[in-house]
Amino acid sequence: MMEIKSSSHLPAQSSQHIFGVSELNQKIKSILEEKFPFIWISGEISxxxxxxxxxxxxxxxxxxxxxxxxxxxxQIANLKFKPEDGLSIIGIGRVSVYEPRGGYQIIFEYIEPKGIGGLQIAFEKLKQKLADEGLFDAKHKQPLPLLPEKISIVTSPTGAAVRDFIHVSQRRFINLPLAVVPVSVQGAHAPGELVHAIEWLNRLGRTDIIxxxxxxxxxxDLWAFNDESVARAxxxxxxxxxxxxxxxxxxxxxxxxADLRAPTPSAAAEMIVPAKNELTRQLxxxxxxxxxxxxxxxxxxEKQFDSLKNRIVHPKRHLQDMRLRLDDHLSRLLGSMADGIKHRRERTQYRQELLSSLSPLKTVSALRSQTHRVKQTLTDRMEMILTEYRNTLLLNTGKLDALNPMAILQRGYSITRTLPGxxxxxxxxxxxxDQLLEILLGSGSLTARVEKTTPSNIHPTASPSTTKD
Known part of the structure; x- marks a missing residue:
């Protein structure tokens, strides 16, 4: 059998996170979708x-x-061409991972035949940017008035759009005030004129709908209405x-x-201008x-009034009835109060007798005797414990005295130390x-000078530092 030795440069499994296949695919998917949320890409269909x-x-x-x-x-339903093999396209999409197979792919939101141009790309980029900022959110849309007092049309005064709008508006509401604000609707100057017209109408404040x-x-031709400044205005x-x-x-x-999108200028007039005949009919x-x-x-x-009038009674009769009711209620109230007072007296007497039977004075004597017994027992127990602690203390004191080095010196031994160290x-x-020595005795000490040293011939277990006097 071949022996497999662990390599010192490989990380230990216990210190590393071990991915499952599904977990790894989920991690890769999260990274890819976060790194490439929306991208433009071109290529050939196959x-x-x-x-x-x-x-x-x-x-x-x-x-x-x-x-x-x-x-x-x-998205396929909104395409204006038929995709097929060999066709070069350009589109916007996001990178994603199909987890069951562990393969990554592009999920397209929009595609077009390659070569349609940068205007469409710019359109999609601006659309995505403004959508991310919330300019398209429904919560910002303003409701249109049901019956506007004045409508201002920002358009070219010579185009068919203004004629169609005026024609439909006058047909639906003949005397509705309309104002035409002339602007260029295409060309380099068109976005600025559109923005100026919208801002001017807002400052003027004399119209209900633009x-x-x-x-x-x-x-x-329509690019002026794809300008970012127009959108923000x-x-x-x-x-x-x-x-x-x-x-x-x-x-x-x-x-x-916009607050409302109409398919055509004529449709806009149909949507925002109410039909006067219909309003008249409704009114x-x-x-x-x-x-x-x-x-x-x-x-x-009238019926309720007649009914109430027949039910009205003369105030004098009401007063008589009320007096009778008052006497009756007073009599019943006095009787009820007397019964209540009697009942409360009986309950008070019963509770007084019950309190007397449960008086704590009867139990005080028994509790005093019990307290005395407990106190005596506690005192005896404390004296016994103190006696035990005294005996233990005396025993330990004797042991400490026996182990005290000074006690050994009292028996005739001494301790010799060098001077001055x-x-x-x-x-x-x-x-x-000639070295000076200090000799510690059981009582006092001596200072001596060495005259002679002799090697030891005493048994090794004997302590050479203590000598018998």
Whole structure:
């Protein structure tokens, strides 16, 4: 059998975290999704397929590498082209890990044929940025008034959009005040003019709704309504803003920020301008219902009044009845009070007798005797314990006296120390001739000088430092 020796440079298992396969895949997925939340990527479609789930699965590749990709059916439904093998695309998506197989892939949110251009990319980037800042959140949308007193249309005064809006508005509410604020709706100066018009209407404060209107066109034609400054002006407007830009399939940044998005300028007029004939009909209906309701209430109140009038009794009869009731209540009250006083006296007498039978004076004598016995027992026990402690103390004192070095000196022994170092002399060879010595006795001490040293011939167990006088 081959012996396997552990290598000293490998880490011990007990000091390392051991990942499970699922745990490792989850960790990798978390890192990838945090590092690459949304990225733009381009490549060529290969192995494109749509199973029964409706989601599209394919491989995105270039000249040197490839990666798995998926786009869900909700996004597929919004595509304006048909993806197929060999088609080069550009899209935005996020990197994720499919944990059961441990493979990573791109989950696309949007794709388009490569070459459509940077405007769409810029559109998506600005859309994502403003969405992250909360400019599209529904909680910031302002409600539109049911019956606006004035509507201002920010648009080109010569375009078809303003004519369509005015035509539909006058058809629905013929004398509704409309104001046209002329601006450029495309070109380099258009964003600034749109922002200036929105801010000017807010400072003026004489309109209830602002409508941004423009006819359809290419993404380049509509680009003024994808400008960030226009989006922020719409968001900052205190007056509700309606975006009516392009055709039904066209979307701009202004559509997402506005308080209401209309598919076309004509549709915007249909949505925000109430039909005057319908309002008149509703008012007539409400007027008739209100009249009927008031008439019915009056009839009910008349019946209630007649009923109450017939039930009214002369105050004198009421006073007589009240006097009789007062006498009756007073008689019953006095009887109840007398019964209550009698009952409380009986209860008081019973409790006095009960307290007398339970008086603590009867138990004081017994408790005093018991206290005396306990006190005597405690005193005897304490004296016994003190006697035991005294005997133990005397025994230990005798032992300490027996072990006291001074007691040994009292029996005729001595301790010799050198001067001036005062080191104990235990061997004659450790001193020299003429050296001063201090000899400690049982009572007092001596100072001597060495005349001669003699080697020891005493049994090794004997202590050379103590000598018999």
């Amino acid at each position: 192995n494109f397929r749509i199973p029964s789930s409706g989601h599209a699965y394919f491989t995105l590749k270039d000249a040197r590498s490839q990666i798995s990709a998926v786009i869900f059916r909700n 409508v941004l209107a423009r006819g359809g066109g290419s993404i380049e 719409i968001y900052a407007s205190r007056i509700p803003v309606v975006s009516a830009v392009g055709h039904e399939t066209d979307y701009t940044i202004a559509d997402f920020v 007539s209906t409400f007027k008739y219902k209100l009249y009927k309701s008031i008439s019915n209430d009056l009839k009910i109140y 005062k080191s104990i002399v235990s061997n004659s060879q450790s001193v020299e001739k």
